[in-house]
Structure formats: structure tokens, C-alpha cells
Amino acid sequence: MPALTEIFGDDSVLQFGGGTLGHPWGNAPGAVANQVALEACVQARNEGRDLAREVMKSSVRRANGVSTLYTT
Known part of the structure; x- marks a missing residue:
């Protein structure tokens, strides 16, 4: 979703399907989850933050922790 807000900006319509219905x-x-996620992406963009990069960094740290948890 961060990429969509970066590419299309505020003047766009996004269609959500299976993730919402499922x-x-x-x-x-x-x-509501879609709305909250979209608002967070727009707010991060307006603050000059790169939300996609932040998520990737956080995911790597968490993945390392999870792999350590299950291998010890």
C-alpha cells in the first residue's frame, strides 16, 4: 500500500477485495483495517518517511528473532 500512495497520490480510488471480505x-x-492502513501510509508520506523501507527493516529484525526462537 505504501507504493500505491506514492504512485497514485491522494487523487485516486483503490479497490480492495478478498483481503477485506476475508x-x-x-x-x-x-x-476499517484497509482505511487505517491507507491513512497510515498517507501520514507517513506527508511526514517524509519511507514506510516501505521501515517495514522491511522491521521485518528483517523480526524474522531473525523468530528464526532464533525456533532453532534454539
Whole structure:
């Protein structure tokens, strides 16, 4: 989603399907999750942050921790 906000900007319409409808708590919470994620991406972009890079760095740290957890 960070890439979509960067590419298309604020004047765009995004279509969400299976992820929203397949949310384990139902359709409405799935829609709210999409809204929250999109607002976070827009806010990060407006603050000059690279949210995609931050997520990748965090994922690497967490993956290392998880692999350590399951191999020891």
C-alpha cells in the first residue's frame, strides 16, 4: 500500500477485495483495517518517511528473532 500512495497520490480510488471480505472478524473490520492502513501510509508520506523501507527493516529484525526462537 505504501507504493500505491506514492504512485497514485491522494487523487485516486483503490479497490480492495478478498483481503477485506476475508477478514477473520468480518467485512466491516476488514474495511476499517484497509482505511487505517491507507491513512497510515498517507501520514507517513506527508511526514517524509519511507514506510516501505521501515517495514522491511522491521521485518528483517523480526524474522531473525523468530528464526532464533525456533532453532534454539
